[in-house]
Amino acid sequence: MAKAFIVGHPVKHSRSPLIHGHWLEAHGLEGSYERIDVAPVDFGDFLKSFPARGFAGGNVTLPHKEAAFTLVQRRTQRAERVGAVNTLWVEDGVLWGDNTDVLGFMAHLDASLGTGWEQDVDTALVLGAGGAARAVVAGLQDRPLKRIFVANRTLSKAEDLVRDLRRHSPVALETSAWEALGRVIPHAQLIVNTTSLGMAGQPPLALDPSRAPPRAAVADIVYVPLQTPLLAAAAAQGLRTVDGLGMLLHQAVSGFQRWFGVTPEVTADLRALIVADIEGKA
Known part of the structure; x- marks a missing residue:
């Protein structure tokens, strides 16, 4: 079962688990996507340890995007241009970073x-x-x-x-x-x-x-x-x-595809789910 995450500090308000959970259910996939709160002082150790914990990769949010850019082993051209990483995955034992905000x-x-x-x-x-x-x-x-x-x-x-x-x-x-x-x-x-x-x-x-x-x-x-x-x-x-x-919905597509092997779509149902969450907590 593929596992992914969003890491930040704080991270409890992230709506990324709603997005990826919706896609996992829509495609009938076994998998998980969870929030992980990591303080900046511990972020480097987290990057080294997450593959051993069974995670295929994950998203990076504030305040770790610039640190992730520095600490990954390989970066996409997009990430190089922006100077920040928001998507992680491991390929042939190498930790990669991309910037899907673009x-x-x-x-x-x-x-x-x-x-x-x-x-x-x-x-x-x-x-x-x-x-x-x-x-x-x-x-x-x-x-x-x-x-x-x-x-x-x-x-x-x-x-x-x-x-x-x-x-x-x-x-x-x-x-x-x-x-x-x-x-x-x-x-x-x-x-x-x-x-x-x-x-x-x-x-x-x-x-x-x-x-x-x-x-x-x-x-x-x-x-x-x-x-x-x-x-x-x-x-x-x-x-x-x-x-x-x-932007939040579309930036999630390529990460999901890398971790779970399916390219999801940004649909009206997904948007309605997130809008309802925003309005319910506004």
């Missing part, structure tokens, strides 16, 4: 906006410069955009992101000061929030989507609440919106 965000963007959405987008604006922003930028770099602006409240972090990722794509990658967002928004046909602003319990994101171009798309990787104030304001302007839940 796949998750782009798959959800494609599903939400439709194939060929890039034809309407020359310029994208990404808010934030953490690990999620790096995954989003890496995904967007592989599409035929002309420019990607990265804005962060601490400009130096945006500059670090641009420096690290610029060499991977011909798409122009530039920074924007947070105070200068008003000059960038009118040119951005795609705006993506990767910060925690607007999340339940966090300050709101002070951004006015009414200044965005007509038919612009606004995405938010926050999924609690499912409709953030940013998405509500964008919808009120008639803009297309992309919520954060789909």
Whole structure:
């Protein structure tokens, strides 16, 4: 029986066990997927010991993604670009790491906006410069955009992101000061929030989507609440919106396939299951 996990600190609020449990049941597979809380000081020992405990691999969440990047033996090209690992597996005795947040965000963007959405987008604006922003930028770099602006409240972090990722794509990658967002928004046909602003319990994101171009798309990787104030304001302007839940669902697909040998689908039933859990605990 294949076993997988999600490791973090804390990890009790993770919805990944719901996702993978749904797929295990849907495909009639014997297997398990469990939460494991590991403090940062113990994370290195955990990585060495989990195969002997019968686990095929697992997911990594905060605060361990950067440590996992450093400690795995081999990394995919995606993980190398992003500088963080969220998916682990053992292959021929070697511990591998991948970053499926890239796949998750782009798959959800494609599903939400439709194939060929890039034809309407020359310029994208990404808010934030953490690990999620790096995954989003890496995904967007592989599409035929002309420019990607990265804005962060601490400009130096945006500059670090641009420096690290610029060499991977011909798409122009530039920074924007947070105070200068008003000059960038009118040119951005795609705006993506990767910060925690607007999340339940966090300050709101002070951004006015009414200044965005007509038919612009606004995405938010926050999924609690499912409709953030940013998405509500964008919808009120008639803009297309992309919520954060789909990224969580789609990023889980490739890990499940590696551990359990079946490629699952992100279905309406799965989404409804997670939405019900979010609403029940909001």
